[in-house]
Amino acid sequence: xxxxxxxxxxxxxxxxxxxxxxxxxxxxxxxxxxxxxxxxxxxxxxxxxxxxxxxxxxxxxxxxxxxxxxxxxxxxxxxxxxxxxxxxxxxxxxxxxxxxxxxxxxxxxxxxxxxxxxxxxxxxxxxxxxxxxxxxxxxxxxxxxxxxxxxxxxxxxxxxxxxxxxxxxxxxxxxxxxxxxxxxxxxxxxxxxxxxxxxxxxx
Numbered sequence: 695x696x697x698x699x700x701x702x703x704x705x706x707x708x709x710x711x712x713x714x715x716x717x718x719x720x721x722x723x724x725x726x727x728x729x730x731x732x733x734x735x736x737x738x739x740x741x742x743x744x745x746x747x748x749x750x751x752x753x754x755x756x757x758x759x760x761x762x763x764x765x766x767x768x769x770x771x772x773x774x775x776x777x778x779x780x781x782x783x784x785x786x787x788x789x790x791x792x793x794x795x796x797x798x799x800x801x802x803x804x805x806x807x808x809x810x811x812x813x814x815x816x817x818x819x820x821x822x823x824x825x826x827x828x829x830x831x832x833x834x835x836x837x838x839x840x841x842x843x844x845x846x847x848x849x850x851x852x853x854x855x856x857x858x859x860x861x862x863x864x865x866x867x868x869x870x871x872x873x874x875x876x877x878x879x880x881x882x883x884x885x886x887x888x889x890x891x892x893x894x895x896x897x
Contacts, residue, residue, distance in 0.1 A: 702740045704730040706754045709747055713799045718748045748803065755796045756819075761787060764824045767831035773838060774886055780821050780828070781854060781878040787820045788859040797863050822851060838889045846889060853881040 708730035712721045723744060727734045741747040762783050768776060787793055825847040832838040840846045857877045 701730075701732050701736055704732060705737055705740060705747070706751055709751045710755060710799070713748065713751060714795060717802050718744065718799070719803070745809075752796060752800060755792070755799065759787070759790065759792045759796065761820055761823070765821070765828060766824070767828045767835070767837075769835050769837070773832055773890070774882055776828075776832075777850070777882045777885060778878060780825065781850075781881060784821045784851065784854055785858055785874055785878060788855065789862055794862060797859075801863065820851075822847065825850065836891055839891050840889050846885075850881070850885055853884065854878070857881075 705726065709721070709726050712726060712729060723734050723737055726747075727737055730737070737747070741750060765776075765780055765783065826843050829838060829840055829843045829846055833840050833843070854877070858874065
């Protein structure tokens with residue numbers, strides 16, 4: 695690794711630690727320079743502003759998050775079983791330490807920086823990288839009936855976030871494995887009750 699690349703990495707790792715502890719707004723470039731053992735000028739050579747540094751820190755942190763493989767629709771497997779598998783994968787992501795760290799660094803900054811909020815709102819993370827395509831394929835195979843697939847994908851994800859991710863982010867007691875399995879099961883059941891073709895045929 696070249697010296698320039700090594701110094702950039704030192705800056706990112708120092709800023710990541712400090713942003714997690716104090717928030718970006720309360721962390722000075724002088725403090726980052728001290729912890730990274732570089733000059734402030736070196737920081738600005740790599741990152742013109744603190745905002746740009748924050749963006750790069752968050753991207754650096756996301757590279758450490760295991761988002762799993764892209765899940766593709768399988769017509770030979772029940773749609774409920776596939777949705778349950780997607781939900782379990784998403785729970786593993788949402789409760790991972792690496793993802794929680796990113797969320798904690800991001801959360802306060804999103805309230806203060808509308809540009810950052812817009813950036814992350816447009817980012818595809820976890821199951822949102824493939825869920826709309828998965829749902830479209832399921833609809834095409836008559837396994838689901840969904841008119842607005844983007845909305846349905848968000849609905850599916852937010853159900854999991856509400857019960858599993860946000861409580862952990864805020865430091866509340868964590869759900870155990872049995873509770874997690876129950877939440878996943880009920881979230882899939884609710885989704886199938888709304889969008890399943892079998893349920894629609896009965897109605």
